[in-house]
Amino acid sequence: MGIEILALSLPSPASQYSYLGAIVIISSSQYSGLLGDGGPAPWFFSSVSDSVVAEKVLEGMELASGRFCRRFGDSFVGSAVEWCLTQVVGRMGSGIVAGYVHGTSLSLRMHIFLGLACLRIKVPATCSIQMLNHSGCHMESHTSLCYTKKNTVSRKCLWKHDSSSSNHRQSFKLCSSSSEALLTSTSQTPQDKLFLGNERVGVLLLNLGGPETLDDVQPFLFNLFADPDIIRLPRLFRFLQKPLAQFISVVRAPKSKEGYASIGGGSPLREITDAQAQALRKALCDKNVPAKVYVGMRYWHPFTEEAIEQIKMDGITKLVVLPLYPQFSISTSGSSLRLLECIFREDQYLVNMQHTVIPSWYQREGYIKAMADLIERELQKFESPMKVMLFFSAHGVPLAYVEEAGDPYKAEMEECVDLIMEELEKRGITNAFTLAYQSRVGPVEWLKPYTDETIVELGQKGVKSLLAVPISFVSEHIETLEEIDVEYRELALKSGIKNWGRVPALGCEPTFISDLADAVIESLPYVGAMAASSLEARQSLVPLGSVEELLAAYDSKRAELPSPVAVWEWGWTPSAETWNGRAAMLAVLALLVLEITTGEGFLHQWGILPRSFK
Ligand SMILES: C=CC1=C(C)c2cc3[nH]c(cc4nc(cc5[nH]c(cc1n2)c(C)c5CCC(=O)O)C(CCC(=O)O)=C4C)c(C)c3C=C
Numbered sequence: 001m002g003i004e005i006l007a008l009s010l011p012s013p014a015s016q017y018s019y020l021g022a023i024v025i026i027s028s029s030q031y032s033g034l035l036g037d038g039g040p041a042p043w044f045f046s047s048v049s050d051s052v053v054a055e056k057v058l059e060g061m062e063l064a065s066g067r068f069c070r071r072f073g074d075s076f077v078g079s080a081v082e083w084c085l086t087q088v089v090g091r092m093g094s095g096i097v098a099g100y101v102h103g104t105s106l107s108l109r110m111h112i113f114l115g116l117a118c119l120r121i122k123v124p125a126t127c128s129i130q131m132l133n134h135s136g137c138h139m140e141s142h143t144s145l146c147y148t149k150k151n152t153v154s155r156k157c158l159w160k161h162d163s164s165s166s167n168h169r170q171s172f173k174l175c176s177s178s179s180e181a182l183l184t185s186t187s188q189t190p191q192d193k194l195f196l197g198n199e200r201v202g203v204l205l206l207n208l209g210g211p212e213t214l215d216d217v218q219p220f221l222f223n224l225f226a227d228p229d230i231i232r233l234p235r236l237f238r239f240l241q242k243p244l245a246q247f248i249s250v251v252r253a254p255k256s257k258e259g260y261a262s263i264g265g266g267s268p269l270r271e272i273t274d275a276q277a278q279a280l281r282k283a284l285c286d287k288n289v290p291a292k293v294y295v296g297m298r299y300w301h302p303f304t305e306e307a308i309e310q311i312k313m314d315g316i317t318k319l320v321v322l323p324l325y326p327q328f329s330i331s332t333s334g335s336s337l338r339l340l341e342c343i344f345r346e347d348q349y350l351v352n353m354q355h356t357v358i359p360s361w362y363q364r365e366g367y368i369k370a371m372a373d374l375i376e377r378e379l380q381k382f383e384s385p386m387k388v389m390l391f392f393s394a395h396g397v398p399l400a401y402v403e404e405a406g407d408p409y410k411a412e413m414e415e416c417v418d419l420i421m422e423e424l425e426k427r428g429i430t431n432a433f434t435l436a437y438q439s440r441v442g443p444v445e446w447l448k449p450y451t452d453e454t455i456v457e458l459g460q461k462g463v464k465s466l467l468a469v470p471i472s473f474v475s476e477h478i479e480t481l482e483e484i485d486v487e488y489r490e491l492a493l494k495s496g497i498k499n500w501g502r503v504p505a506l507g508c509e510p511t512f513i514s515d516l517a518d519a520v521i522e523s524l525p526y527v528g529a530m531a532a533s534s535l536e537a538r539q540s541l542v543p544l545g546s547v548e549e550l551l552a553a554y555d556s557k558r559a560e561l562p563s564p565v566a567v568w569e570w571g572w573t574p575s576a577e578t579w580n581g582r583a584a585m586l587a588v589l590a591l592l593v594l595e596i597t598t599g600e601g602f603l604h605q606w607g608i609l610p611r612s613f614k
């Protein structure tokens with residue numbers, strides 16, 4: 001399959017540019033046929049692995065795929081690339097692998113990748129496929145010839161891919177084999193490796209972060225509520241974000257502090273995430289992949305910005321971004337990606353650094369098996385394990401995230417539970433199970449059923465044994481240690497449930513860490529090389545993508561909003577800020593007066609002001 005071909009030696013004038021990665025070749029006649037105005041150069045090159053070379057070529061051509069894309073729009077580019085690949089393969093009868101010019105056309109990259117994934121290539125006998133890694137090690141593999149129809153590659157073959165989940169997983173296998181090949185071809189030993197070929201590989205683990213001391217709680221909450229991916233104000237009220245965050249964080253801090261005090265005075269998240277980073281680094285090293293692993297938290301230290309600074313100082317050239325949330329949500333991984341997008345955009349080094357994101361990994365076999373192991377182990381602690389109901393409890397999100405903003409969180413969560421149950425079934429464990437959502441905050445409706453209400457209902461229905469399975473997070477944190485272990489346990493016992501248990505978070509479970517390492521390794525050949533920029537594409541291919549593409553795919557409504565840069569350009573001056581600040585304070589005061597006089601509104605609904613506060 002095309003996907004396994006990472007580089008080609010082409011019997012063409014392009015041969016000096018063939019190296020790891022790929023080259024798109026579109027002849028100028030085809031190009032002019034497409035665009036109507038033609039291009040001066042005989043060939044159109046773009047390269048995955050060395051954007052400098054590609055840009056040099058492009059310089060001479062006065063053509064940039066960015067311009068191409070902007071002028072004609074995504075769908076045009078998609079069909080244009082498809083058409084070109086069809087023509088070129090048909091005409092030359094030789095191997096073509098697609099690539100892109102870094103930082104120019106996102107959709108071009110995606111479409112090319114789609115073409116690549118499904119394209120069947122005829123490789124002439126004289127042309128061998130070479131995988132060339134940067135330490136100079138060549139691997140030769142003579143692929144079978146599978147392009148059969150002369151001059152045509154059907155549209156279906158190029159662009160459509162079976163989106164069933166089995167094929168989805170299948171594509172993982174394909175990648176796995178190619179990456180394994182790539183990586184095991186190096187002759188380096190684990191100890192002496194800082195480099196993989198010429199590349200310095202980094203893995204950035206993204207996580208939420210938590211207050212380390214009680215004094216950190218209010219500023220941590222401020223950071224959280226100041227995030228527009230956590231509280232989304234209508235565009236008109238966007239200027240209220242920070243004053244509102246300040247207000248809510250101050251009011252909520254005492255309750256949160258109580259929670260953190262009860263679990264030892266702070267969040268264990270940093271310690272656990274650091275341990276996971278260490279374990280992952282070691283697992284990668286054991287698998288012969290030297291990589292530095294960084295931790296970037298969204299709302300507390302070590303902040304993502306700090307991790308990025310370190311990544312720059314270490315001279316990382318290829319970065320795999322791995323959110324530590326198994327399922328994607330706009331409010332978690334999405335928020336961190338949004339931040340990365342801003343950081344990347346403003347930094348020349350980062351603009352040029354190749355990266356890929358693994359947006360979610362709940363469907364990975366290793367993760368599912370690790371979860372099933374933990375559940376199986378915990379079930380054995382009950383007197384009658386078969387009679388225990390498995391109670392999957394996920395952190396909730398506001399319903400509008402799913403229904404209006406297209407957050408895939410709920411769908412991924414449900415699929416994840418199904419996969420775990422399937423795995424348990426294979427082991428002969430067929431217990432009853434249910435999924436509910438916990439930890440809601442604020443006035444709006446969240447994903448249902450709610451954990452607390454479900455526990456009460458189950459008690460009323462006569463369920464006697466419940467095993468809580470925290471499913472949305474892989475570390476112990478306040479919501480497992482306090483909310484589940486204390487609050488929900490008490491509620492369950494009060495509701496008539498006699499036997500209560502809880503599955504521990506995965507933490508540094510070896511199967512889990514090893515699987516994360518595999519996920520990283522499998523993504524390496526695609527760092528900077530491909531992306532999936534629509535949900536549909538994501539379903540049918542390895543779910544990798546660049547920060548920008550994933551945000552566009554998952555949070556398209558938000559992407560329509562003007563970017564912060566545009567706001568700046570439109571004159572966000574210090575004096576405008578002062579006036580905004582004043583307006584914000586006035587608005588907050590007006591809201592407060594309204595709430596206190598009517599006893600109704602935002603703050604009452606959020607539980608910040610008591611109902612009797614009239
Ligand atoms: C997948 C996990 C999480 C989702 C989805 C999520 C969404 C989300 N969270 C809040 C508000 C709060 N979250 C808080 C803590 C917290 N949240 C998660 C995970 C998810 N949040 C974790 C792991 C933690 C705990 C970190 C720790 O310190 O151990 C808090 C602070 C704690 C508290 O006061 O309750 C708030 C507040 C919203 C509004 C939201 C979706 C929009």
Ligand SMILES: [Fe+2]
Nearest residue numbers: 208395396439
């Ligand atoms: Fe949360």
